[in-house]
Amino acid sequence: MTQPAPDNVVRLPTPEPARRISSTEAIWGKPVAAHGYAGVPSMLIRAQGRLGLSPLQFCLVVQLLEYWRDAARRPFPSKRDVAERMGVTEKAIQINMRALEKAGLVRRELRRTAAGDPDTNVYHLDGLVERVRTLEPEFAREREARLAAREAGRNVERPPHRRRRPRKV
Numbered sequence: 001m002t003q004p005a006p007d008n009v010v011r012l013p014t015p016e017p018a019r020r021i022s023s024t025e026a027i028w029g030k031p032v033a034a035h036g037y038a039g040v041p042s043m044l045i046r047a048q049g050r051l052g053l054s055p056l057q058f059c060l061v062v063q064l065l066e067y068w069r070d071a072a073r074r075p076f077p078s079k080r081d082v083a084e085r086m087g088v089t090e091k092a093i094q095i096n097m098r099a100l101e102k103a104g105l106v107r108r109e110l111r112r113t114a115a116g117d118p119d120t121n122v123y124h125l126d127g128l129v130e131r132v133r134t135l136e137p138e139f140a141r142e143r144e145a146r147l148a149a150r151e152a153g154r155n156v157e158r159p160p161h162r163r164r165r166p167r168k169v
Contacts, residue, residue: 038066057100060082060100063082064077064106074125075123075125076119076122079093104131105128105131106125106127107124108124109121109122109123109124
């Protein structure tokens with residue numbers, strides 16, 4: 001049978017469990033991560049050439065992804081805002097957006113104000129998402145081939161001068 005705690009014992013608050021920080025916060029620090037980050041799949045970065053994206057077009061796609069925070073709400077930044085961020089002209093944005101549209105990676109939709117005046121475009125990135133998804137099996141095969149080659153390399157008998165020495169612990 002346990003005895004009740006005497007009245008003169010002060011109970012200390014139990015500490016809250018430590019918050020697990022994200023890898024983004026661990027790399028960049030809390031002040032930087034607090035401003036948010038864009039979801040850019042590594043496959044998109046690695047597939048830039050396969051997708052036929054120029055450096056400016058790739059940067060433009062990343063800018064659009066930064067604005068796309070909700071799957072149900074497509075991004076609609078102004079050409080001026082994107083141009084200022086990238087340090088290029090609005091015409092450069094327009095030309096490269098047209099090229100992305102022609103390639104089937106982006107689709108523009110005209111948005112109107114309540115008064116019916118033209119507003120910023122809504123950008124649909126479904127074509128880009130679909131193209132990257134279709135590349136996934138190719139990337140998976142490449143990864144498997146790399147892992148197999150690495151494993152095969154471990155099992156090869158090396159000449160004495162090429163053998164790895166065991167690490168001292």
